[in-house]
Amino acid sequence: MASCAFRRSIASQLSKVLDLPPENLIKSISAVPVSKKRHVADFQLSVASVTEDSSSESLAQDLHLQAQKLAERLKCDAVVSEISTGPGTVNFTINRELLAKTVLQQVLKDGSEYGVKSELFSTVPRQKAVIEFSSPNIAKKFHIGHLRSTIIGNFIANLKAALGHEVIRMNYLGDWGMQFGLLGVGFQCFGNKEKLKSSPLQHLFEVYVQINKEADDENVKKLAKDFFRKLEEHDEQTLSLWKQFRDFSIEEYIRIYKRLGVHFDEYSGESFYQEKSQEVLKMLEDKGLLQKTVKGTGVVDLSEKKDLSLFSTVMRSDGTSLYITRDLAAAIDRMNKHSCDTMIYVTDKTQSNHFQHLFQILKLMGYDWAESNQRDRRPYRDSRESWPCSTNNPSDVNLFSQDFRGLLSSDYQFSWDRALQSRGDTGVFLQYTHARLHSLEQIHGNKQPTDVNVACLQEPDAISVLQHLLRYDEVLYQSSQDLQPKHIVSYLLTLSRLAAVAHKTLPVKGSAPEVAQARCCLFQAARSVLANGMKLLGITPVTQM
Incomplete structure (x- = not known):
């Protein structure tokens, strides 16, 4: 890695002056972001990072002086051509x-x-990770909320896989529960088998809306409860109808995922854990954690004083399972099956309480690994709105970049206006830049850096592109630490802007052959890194617009 070689060289010189091992200095040396307004060095060392106590006010005031003194003890060499100082930093120009x-x-x-x-990744242990994302409720329309979980989870899985981790992508479907009792009754009243085959999600949604209007009717409530009870008892006819709902729904989801370029290693679901949830209830009872209320429901006391001031309901009065019971069974089963280092849940922020209760119960049951899962839950803000997926629509790539611009857990309001815009900092801009650079390669051919006269790449705009390419590993490292895609999105947008400027000021056509060859190589490198970053985000780079 280019930046690694430079960091090692700088760290080697610093270690002699500071009397510290070079490996202790590597992560303190960072690439400097490109600035439009002024020339910047390539790397900088924060003096505070190598000072034992940088928190005191007197020391903070003295950091600039320390930086100057340190710089005076360092020398330029074959790698470093200039050493300067900034506010508390020593700067290195390659x-x-x-x-x-x-x-x-x-x-x-x-x-x-x-x-x-x-x-930068040398000290990061390779892990086995189960990543649960998308997880729509079958028989429901695929909306923006599902899309957010899908593209966020896909990004996390792509990033971890690229960094050498073993990744299992899991789609945990909402395919069980009392709502299917209501849907089953609705289909018996309003369903059409032909419509179910041709347009399952749309038809089941229409059926659900119709029956939901009568959901307060006591007779409908009883029928729905009976239908779900029959499901839990594996009644053949009831189970057959439910299986059609599930199979047709999954087929339609797979078509949507294919358009998005997303795949899953496993399709699981709540229904897989209907029986295992009964085993969980038995475990809770054996451990003395399951308590019965006056109404006959089963609860787990989560309060500190054990006074039931905070509890989680895990069983209905008729003994049937709940969403959280099945989630408990799923978490335990996954850990037993995959022996993974971590399980990452990509969920809507409104489910925070649910997952807090889930992890608390697991810890009470004696599963210490629940602590790390609680840390690895990736919440995001949801916005419920139907999404007509179309591969020819600019909204498809803009949804990725629009979603990824800020913190995933921050308040988020989906906007079709932003999703459909083709100008500015959008996914379309990334695609356009990639296609333009690809076209340049097609016209002038791929160039090998060994044949390039690098003395032809000394213009400020060429240097800016090179400096930015130098920072890519730091951006990947930052995203790997907090699993936030915003760092990569920001990096790629800046790369596209720098490449666009360089494309104007450093023409290939009409330039001397040696100059044209060098510039082609520069643009080829920019396109390669742009493509890499886009793929991590789940955006397939196009070669023409």
């Missing part, structure tokens, strides 16, 4: 021709693995 040669060679040599081989 030899410009070495910068161009090293970055271009590394990007084009590593290809799709550029950035992920960085020594």
Whole structure:
């Protein structure tokens, strides 16, 4: 990795002056973000990061002076051409021709693995992760809320897989529960088998709306309860109808996922754990955690004083399971089956209480791994709105970049206006830039960095692109730490803007052959990294618009 070689060289010199091991300094040396307004160095060391106590006010005031003194003890060499200082930092400028040669060679040599081989990841243990995402309720329309979980979970899975972790992508369907009692009664009253085959989600949604209007009727309530009870008892006819709902729904979901470029290793669901949830209830009872209320429902006391001031209901009065009971069974089964290091749930923020109760119960049951799962839950803000998926619509790629611009857990309001816009910082802009750079390669051919005269890449706009490519591993590392895609989105948008400027000021056509060859290599490297980042986000790069 280009940036690693430079960091090691800088760390080697710093270690002699600071009397610290080079490996202790590597992560304190960061690439400097490109600035439109002024020339910037390539790397910087924060003096505070190598000072034992940087919290005192007097020391904070003295950091700039310390930076100056440290800089005076360092020397330029074949790698570092300039050393300067900033507010509490020592800045390093890499030899410009070495910068161009090293970055271009590394990007084009590593290809799709550029950035992920960085020594920044050397201390990160490889893990086995089960990632649950999308998880729609069958017989319901695929809406923006499902889409958010789908693309966020897909990003996390893509990133972890790219970094060498073993990833199991799981779609845990909402395919069981009392709502299917109501839907089953509704289908018996208003259903049409032909419509179920041709347009299952739409027809089941219409049926559910119709029966829901009568949901307060005592007779309908009784019929729905009876239908679900028969499901739990595995009544053949009732189960057969439910299975049609499930199978037709999954077929339609798979078509949607294919359009999004998303796949799953496992399709699971609440129905898989109907029987195992009874085993969970037995375990809770054996451990003395299951209590019965006056109404006959089963609860687990989660209060600190054990006074039932906070509890979670895990069983209905008739003994049937609840959503949380099945989730408990699913979590235990996954850990037993996969022996994974972590399970990541990508969920709507409104489910926070549900998952808090889930993890608390698991810990009470003696499952210590529930603690790490609680840390790895990835909540996001949901916005319920139907989404007509179309592969020819610019909204498809804009939904990715629109969703990923800010923190996933921040308040979020979906906007079709933003999703459909084709100008500005959008997914379409990324696609357009990629297609434009690809076209340049088609016209002028792929260039090998070994044949390039890097002295032809010394213009400010060329240097800006090279500096930005140098930062890619840090951006990946940042995203790997907090599992937030916003770092990569911001990076790619900046890369696209820098490439667009360079495309105007550094023409290939009409330039001397040696200059044209060098510029082609630069644009080829930019397109390669742009494609890598887009794929992590779940956006398939296009070659023409």
